[in-house]
Amino acid sequence: MNNNDIVQKLWNLCDVLRDDGINYSDYVTELVLLLFIKMVHENSEAGLLNKHTLPTGCCWTDLSDKDGLNLLDDYKRMLLTLSTGKDSDGNTLHADPLILAIYADAQTRLREPRHLKQLIKSLDSIDWFSAQKDGLGDLYEGLLEKNANETKSGAGQYFTPRALIDSMVRAINPQAGEVIQDPAAGTAGFLIAADSYIKAQTDDHFDLDAKQVEFQKNNAFVGVELVPSTRRLALMNCLLHGMEGDEEGVVHLGNALGQVGAALPKADIILANPPFGTSKGGDASITRDDLTYPTSNKQLAFLQHIYRNLKAGGRAAVVLPDNVLFEAGVGTDIRRDLMNKCNLHTILRLPTGIFYAAGVKTNVLFFTKGSEADKHQEENCTANTWVYDLRTNMPSFGKRTPFGSQHLTPFEAVYNIVLAERKEGEWSFVSDTQNGNKDTSRWKCFSRKYISETKGDSLDISWVKDADSVDAADLGTPEELAGEAMTELKGALADLEALVKSLGSEKKSGVKG
Numbered sequence: 001m002n003n004n005d006i007v008q009k010l011w012n013l014c015d016v017l018r019d020d021g022i023n024y025s026d027y028v029t030e031l032v033l034l035l036f037i038k039m040v041h042e043n044s045e046a047g048l049l050n051k052h053t054l055p056t057g058c059c060w061t062d063l064s065d066k067d068g069l070n071l072l073d074d075y076k077r078m079l080l081t082l083s084t085g086k087d088s089d090g091n092t093l094h095a096d097p098l099i100l101a102i103y104a105d106a107q108t109r110l111r112e113p114r115h116l117k118q119l120i121k122s123l124d125s126i127d128w129f130s131a132q133k134d135g136l137g138d139l140y141e142g143l144l145e146k147n148a149n150e151t152k153s154g155a156g157q158y159f160t161p162r163a164l165i166d167s168m169v170r171a172i173n174p175q176a177g178e179v180i181q182d183p184a185a186g187t188a189g190f191l192i193a194a195d196s197y198i199k200a201q202t203d204d205h206f207d208l209d210a211k212q213v214e215f216q217k218n219n220a221f222v223g224v225e226l227v228p229s230t231r232r233l234a235l236m237n238c239l240l241h242g243m244e245g246d247e248e249g250v251v252h253l254g255n256a257l258g259q260v261g262a263a264l265p266k267a268d269i270i271l272a273n274p275p276f277g278t279s280k281g282g283d284a285s286i287t288r289d290d291l292t293y294p295t296s297n298k299q300l301a302f303l304q305h306i307y308r309n310l311k312a313g314g315r316a317a318v319v320l321p322d323n324v325l326f327e328a329g330v331g332t333d334i335r336r337d338l339m340n341k342c343n344l345h346t347i348l349r350l351p352t353g354i355f356y357a358a359g360v361k362t363n364v365l366f367f368t369k370g371s372e373a374d375k376h377q378e379e380n381c382t383a384n385t386w387v388y389d390l391r392t393n394m395p396s397f398g399k400r401t402p403f404g405s406q407h408l409t410p411f412e413a414v415y416n417i418v419l420a421e422r423k424e425g426e427w428s429f430v431s432d433t434q435n436g437n438k439d440t441s442r443w444k445c446f447s448r449k450y451i452s453e454t455k456g457d458s459l460d461i462s463w464v465k466d467a468d469s470v471d472a473a474d475l476g477t478p479e480e481l482a483g484e485a486m487t488e489l490k491g492a493l494a495d496l497e498a499l500v501k502s503l504g505s506e507k508k509s510g511v512k513g
Contacts, residue, residue: 006126007142013122020115028143029229031119033079033106036236037063038123043240052239055094058082064120072113079106098249102235104228160189160273160319161354167408168271168317168364169193171415176202176212178220178268183256183305185223188234190271191250192241195221217244222267223251224260257301258287266311273319274302276360292337295330299323304334307342307367313375315368316342319350322361326460336457339382339448342367345419347387347459348411353397361391372419382448385459386422388414389442392464414443 010031017027041060044053058078066074081087082103085094094100110116174180174194182190198216199205205213221243225231234251243250254260275298286296291304299320306316324331325347338344346366355362371377388411397403414422422445446461455461 003142007146009126010122011143011146013119017110017115017119020110020112022109026109030108030110031143032233032236033103033108034116034119035123036102036240037078039240051244052096052098054099055081055085057087057093064124067117068113072108072110072116075110075116076108079103079108082106097247098235098239098244101249101253102232102239104232106232159355160186161403162189162193163403163405163408164319164350164354164364165189165193165271167405167412168319169197170412171366172269172271172315172317174198174269176205176208176216176220179265179311180221180269180271181264181267181309182223182270182272183261183264183302183309184272184274185225185234185251186230186273188223188237188251190273191221191223191243192237194269194271195241195243217242218246221245221250222264224254224256224264225251226253226255228253255287256305257298261305261309262288262290264309266309266314268311268314270306270310270314270316270318272302272306272316274299276321293330293333295334297323297327297331300327300331300334303338303365307338307369310342310369312370313368315366317364317366319362319364322363322460325363326458332457335459338367339385339451339457340379342369342381343371344382344385344459345372346415347385347461349387349389349391349462351391351394351397351403351407353401354403366415380448384419384445384447385451386443386445387461389444389462389464392442392462393467410442 014027017030022030037054037058037060040052040054058081062078063071063075077088081093082099083106085092085096085100087093108116169190172194174197176198180191180194182188185191195216198220202208205216208216221238222245223234225234231251231253235249238245238250245251252260256264286294286298286301288301288305291301291308293300293304295301303318303320303324306318310316325335344365344367348364348366350362350364352359352361367382369375369381371381372383390407390411394407395401442464444463446455451457451459451461
C-alpha cells in the first residue's frame with residue numbers, strides 16, 4: 001500500500017465522520033490526534049522514540065480493545081491528560097514538554113463511539129512504516145492536498161509541492177553541522193526534507209560521531225509557526241523523524257514577523273515558503289521594529305528577515321510571488337538592499353498551477369550572504385543574476401497534469417554548475433526553439449548593472465517568447481491594420497443586411513400562408 005492508497009483510504013472515512021457533524025478540516029485534526037498515539041505505539045514496538053513515551057493509560061492499547069461509551073469517554077480523558085499532564089484527579093502523570101505542546105488544548109468533536117472505533121480499526125489495518133517514506137508529513141500533505149481540491153477552502157495556497165521542496169533542498173545542499181531554519185514552517189516540510197537529505201549523505205548519521213548526532217537531533221533545525229494547530233502537526237512530524245529540537249521542540253509557536261523572529265539566532269541555511277498576502281493586523285501583523293524597511297507586505301517583510309538572519313556565507317532559498325520582484329517603492333528598496341548585502345545568484349521562475357491558489361505566479365530566489373569572492377563582504381555583493389524560466393511555454397499544471405521532479409531536472413543540471421563556470425545558451429535540453437526565438441535558452445545571465453540601469457532594480461525578467469503571443473513586428477502598419485478592420489466590418493455589415501432581408505422574406509411568406 002503506497003501513500004496515495006493510505007490517503008484515499010483515510011479520506012473515505014470523511015463521509016462517515018461528516019454524519020457526526022465533523023467537516024473536512026476538523027477531520028484532519030481528529031485523525032492526527034489519534035494517529036500520533038498509534039505511531040508512538042508502532043515506534044515503541046520497534047524500540048524507537050523511547051525518550052518520548054506516552055504516560056500510563058494514554059497508549060494505543062488503552063483504546064484499541066474498548067467499545068461503546070467507555071471508548072469515547074476514555075479517549076476524551078486521554079486527550080485531557082496528554083494536554084495537561086494530569087489525570088482527572090489532578091495528579092501529575094507526565095511533564096514531557098514536547099508531548100504537552102503537541103496535545104495543547106486538544107479535544108475531540110466526535111460524539112458517536114462507533115465513529116471513533118471505525119477510525120481505530122482503519123488505522124490498525126494499515127502497515128504505515130512499509131508504506132510511508134516521510135511519515136506523518138507525507139500523509140498530512142496528502143490530506144491537505146485533498147482538502148484543497150475537494151473543499152476549495154484555499155488552504156492549498158500554503159501547500160508547497162514535495163517535488164519543489166526536494167529540489168530546493170538539493171540545490172542548497174545542506175551539510176551536517178549547519179543550522180537550518182524555516183521562519184514560516186507550516187508542517188515542517190522543508191526542515192524534514194533537509195534532515196532526510198543530510199541523513200542520506202551521512203548514511204543515516206552513521207558517519208557522524210556522538211556529538212554530531214546529538215547536534216543534528218537537538219540543535220540543527222529551527223522553525224517558527226504562527227498557527228497552533230499547524231505547529232502541533234509540525235511537532236508530531238519532527239518527533240516521528242527523530243528531530244527533537246530544544247525544550248520548545250523544533251518548531252516554535254509564534255510570529256517570525258514579531259519578537260519571536262527577532263530573537264532567532266543567525267542561520268547557515270534558511271528554506272521557506274512564506275504565506276501569501278498582506279498583513280491585516282491582529283496576531284498576524286508585522287510587529288518587528290528592527291527591519292530597515294517597514295512594510296505591510298508579508299513577503300517583503302519575510303524576505304528582509306531571511307537575508308538579515310543569515311550568517312556570513314549563509315545560503316537561502318525562498319519561494320516568493322511575482323509582486324516581490326517588481327513592487328515599486330519599498331519593494332525596490334528591499335530588492336536593492338538584498339542585492340547589496342547578498343549575492344542573489346539565481347532566480348527560478350516557477351510555472352503557474354503548482355500552487356492551489358488560482359493564478360498565483362511564484363519564483364524561488366537563491367542567494368548567499370556576502371559575495372562569491374568574500375563571504376564577509378557587506379556591500380555590492382551581487383555581480384550577476386542567473387534566471388531560469390520554467391514558466392513560459394510550460395504546460396498548465398494541475399490535477400490532470402501534475403508537477404513533478406522531472407520538470408525540475410533541467411534546472412538542477414545547470415544550477416549545479418559552479419557560478420564561475422556557468423554559460424549561456426549551450427544547454428540544448430533547456431532550449432525553446434518555437435517561433436524563431438532569437439535567444440532560445442531558458443537559462444540567462446543578467447548583470448547587476450543591467451538590473452539597475454535597464455530594469456530599475458525590478459527582478460521581473462523574462463525573455464523567452466510565449467508560443468501564444470503575437471509579434472508586433474508581424475502585425476503590419478497602422479494603415480494596413482485599419483484597412484483590414486474596415487474590410488472585415490463591411491463584410492460583417494453585408495452579412496447582417498442579408499440576414500435581415502432573409503428574415504423579412506420569411507415573415508411575409510408566413511402571412512400569405
